[in-house]
Every structure is written in structure tokens, then in C-alpha cells.
Amino acid sequence: MPPERTRPKAATIHDVAAAAGLSRGTVSRVINGEPYVSEEARAAVESAIRQVGYVPNTAARNLKTKRSRAVGLIVHEPHPLFLEDPNIGAILLGTNSVLSKADYQLVSLIIDSERDSDRVADYLGGGFVDGVIVISARAGDPIGRAVTAMGIPAAFVGHPPDLEGIAYVGIDNVHAAHAITERLLLTGRRRVGMIAAALDRDSGRDRLAGFRSALGERFDPELVVDSPLYSYRTGLEGMRELLKRAPDIDGVFAASDAIAAGALDALREAGRSVPADVGIVGFDDSAWALRCQPPLSTVRQPADLLGQMAAQRVLDQLDGKPSAPGGTMLDTEVIWRESA
Known part of the structure; x- marks a missing residue:
């Protein structure tokens, strides 16, 4: 039989102190980032840590400080959409960039079912994260209610309609949808429809409102189809339905780029040329x-900046900085390309 492998003994703070030629207390102050340590002592400790291979016991430190040094990113979307939607990835990376600089770990929590909601709520109550960022919270969302009831430092990307007094970061979806629909109408389109989505969220509901306001008296509810998700399949099936309802349709506002991509393929299969x-x-x-x-002609929203700003709102709360509850609204821009 091969000899049993034994794990090498981990270096301790005493090993660091011996290698640095300093007291354990001085080493402890350096490791914990405390002031009143000379630069010479700090350099000696850092060199000794590298020499002996010391790894701080974060579990023990967290127990002492009652902090996990982790922030949860809760994404309330089905698993396939989590992988399909580039905005979620951009928000995640933006969030991580800010948390990483502050030495916090990002923990991704994906909610795809009611069971996931219960599990994540229990996890939050266990103190495994110091704060949370919530993406895609719906009206009546149990996770949104659980977060506010716990009083855990939190920020939402978007603004759930039934939660007041919360910190959130978003965009003016009404204004943005109005602006791009108006630009589409200026190309001379007469029969304009919309493939809407996520009407249980502020983003979906507000984009429909902006579309409707741009059309004014020309708005026809029969030229609006909707689906729960911002997905390619929503666009594919929604465009097929619009063509059945109005074969003469000549303009479409899709509530997301993924939806627009599906709509383009449906138009292509129907023999319609775009634009x-x-x-x-x-x-x-x-x-x-x-x-x-x-x-695609589209609206540019700063997804990475949404993540960065939401992370900063949570860190501000953790640092005890005064921050009045309410929203931070970021700018959008119409980007005009060949599809219209």
C-alpha cells in the first residue's frame, strides 16, 4: 500500500512573528490592518508571511468581527435566461469589480423556483452574507419582502413596485422606450407593434408605458403581445403572433435585444425584409x-455601471454612511443602426 499522505502543518501567527522577529501582537495588528504600526514592521511582517506561507484564518476573523465579508447577488431568473442574458453578466461583473476592491466576496444566488426562494431566504437569515443586491425582483416577490423585513443592507437593480423605502439603482425605462419608439415612427412606420415582456417588473411595465405614450392615439392594444421573460423565444413566438394579428405590420419595438433577435428570425422565416x-x-x-x-437599433443602458452603483450602495450601508433610501437613476442613449 502507498504511504498515507499527511497534510503539511499550516503556518501560524507565531511562525510569522518568529520569522519577522516581532511580537505576536504587532503581527496581529498588521494582519488586521490596524493603525499604529511602523512601515518597517509592516514590511517585515509581509515578508515573513510570504516566507512561511501563512494564510489568515478568515473564519476566525469573521467570527470575531461578526462579518462574513461577502455580499450576495440575487438573480430572480430561470437558469437558461441567466446564461442567455448578457445584461446579467455585465451587472455581475460590475458588482464584482467594486466588491473586490473593498475585499468583499461576491456570492451568486439564483432563484429559479419557489423552493429556491425559500432556500435563499433561509441562507440570508443565517448571516452568511453581510448584504445583498437583488436583480429582477417582481411585484410580490418573497425574496424582496424577506430582504426588507430582515433589515439586511441591500440595493435593488430596478424598483419593485410594492417595496418602498429601499435603495435602488435603475434607468428611466419610460423615457427610453418613448424615445426609441418616437425615432422608429419618424422613419414613416404606420402599423407599429410591441413585443413586451416582464410586465410584473418595473422595467417591463415602464417600457410598455413609454411605447404607449409615444404612439398616443395611434396605440392599438391588439398590436401588443407579452411574455414573462426577456428571451429569444419570446421574440420568436411574439413576432409570429403579431404577423397573424396584423399582416401589414411595418414596425416593432422589442422590449429587449434578445427579444428583437427572435423577432428578426421570425420575420426572416415569414419572408419579410428588415428594414x-x-x-x-x-x-x-x-x-x-x-x-x-x-x-439592431436599440437603447444603450449601462448594465455594468448599474452593478457598480448597486454594490457601492450596499458598501455604504455596511460602512454606516448616511444614505437616504431611494433611487439612483442612470442615463440611457438611443443607438441607431440598420434594423430600422
Whole structure:
């Protein structure tokens, strides 16, 4: 039989002190980032840590400080959409960039079912994270209610309609949807419909409101189809339905770029040319927009900055900085390309 492998003994703070030629207390102050340590002592400790291979016991430190040094990112989307939607990835990376600089760990928590909601709520109550950022919270969302009831430092990307007094970061979806629909109408389109989505969220509901306000008296509810998700399949099936309802449709506002991509393929299978027969616009200016042929006219929203700002709102709360509850609204921009 091969000899049993034994794990090498981990270096301790005493080993660091011996290698540095300093007291354990001085080493402890350096490791914990405390003041009143000379630069010479700090350099000696850091050199000794590298020499002996010391790894701080974060579990013990967290027990002492009652902090986990972790922030949860709760994404309330089905698993396939989590992988399909580039905005979620951009928000995640933006969030991580801010947390990393503050020495916090990002913990991703994906909710795909009611069971997930219960599990994540129990996890939050266990003190495993110091704060949370919530993406895609719906009206009546149990996680949103649990977060506010716990009083845990939190920020939402978007603004759940039934939660007041919360910190959130978002965009003016009404204004942005109005602006791009108005631009589409200026191309001379007369029969303009919308493939809407996520009407149980502020983003979906507000994009529909902006579309409706841009059309005014020309708005026809029969030219609006909707689905729960911002997905490619929503666009594919929604465009097929719009063509059944209005074969003469010549303009479409898709509530996201992924939806617009599906709509483009439905138009292609129906033998409709874009933009000659139908002009189509999307929303997000995500990777979908440039993958499409023709490239999408769309609304650019700063997904990475949304994540950064939400993370900073949580860190401010953890640091005890005064911050009045309420929203931070970021700018959007209409990006005009060949699809319309």
C-alpha cells in the first residue's frame, strides 16, 4: 500500500512573528490592518508571511468581527435566461469589480423556483452574507419582502413596485422606450407593434408605458403581445403572433435585444425584409444587438455601471454612511443602426 499522505502543518501567527522577529501582537495588528504600526514592521511582517506561507484564518476573523465579508447577488431568473442574458453578466461583473476592491466576496444566488426562494431566504437569515443586491425582483416577490423585513443592507437593480423605502439603482425605462419608439415612427412606420415582456417588473411595465405614450392615439392594444421573460423565444413566438394579428405590420419595438433577435428570425422565416418591410428596434445594446443581421437599433443602458452603483450602495450601508433610501437613476442613449 502507498504511504498515507499527511497534510503539511499550516503556518501560524507565531511562525510569522518568529520569522519577522516581532511580537505576536504587532503581527496581529498588521494582519488586521490596524493603525499604529511602523512601515518597517509592516514590511517585515509581509515578508515573513510570504516566507512561511501563512494564510489568515478568515473564519476566525469573521467570527470575531461578526462579518462574513461577502455580499450576495440575487438573480430572480430561470437558469437558461441567466446564461442567455448578457445584461446579467455585465451587472455581475460590475458588482464584482467594486466588491473586490473593498475585499468583499461576491456570492451568486439564483432563484429559479419557489423552493429556491425559500432556500435563499433561509441562507440570508443565517448571516452568511453581510448584504445583498437583488436583480429582477417582481411585484410580490418573497425574496424582496424577506430582504426588507430582515433589515439586511441591500440595493435593488430596478424598483419593485410594492417595496418602498429601499435603495435602488435603475434607468428611466419610460423615457427610453418613448424615445426609441418616437425615432422608429419618424422613419414613416404606420402599423407599429410591441413585443413586451416582464410586465410584473418595473422595467417591463415602464417600457410598455413609454411605447404607449409615444404612439398616443395611434396605440392599438391588439398590436401588443407579452411574455414573462426577456428571451429569444419570446421574440420568436411574439413576432409570429403579431404577423397573424396584423399582416401589414411595418414596425416593432422589442422590449429587449434578445427579444428583437427572435423577432428578426421570425420575420426572416415569414419572408419579410428588415428594414425594408419591417423596421425593428430593441433595448439594452447588449451583445445581441451586434450579432443580429442587420445590427439592431436599440437603447444603450449601462448594465455594468448599474452593478457598480448597486454594490457601492450596499458598501455604504455596511460602512454606516448616511444614505437616504431611494433611487439612483442612470442615463440611457438611443443607438441607431440598420434594423430600422
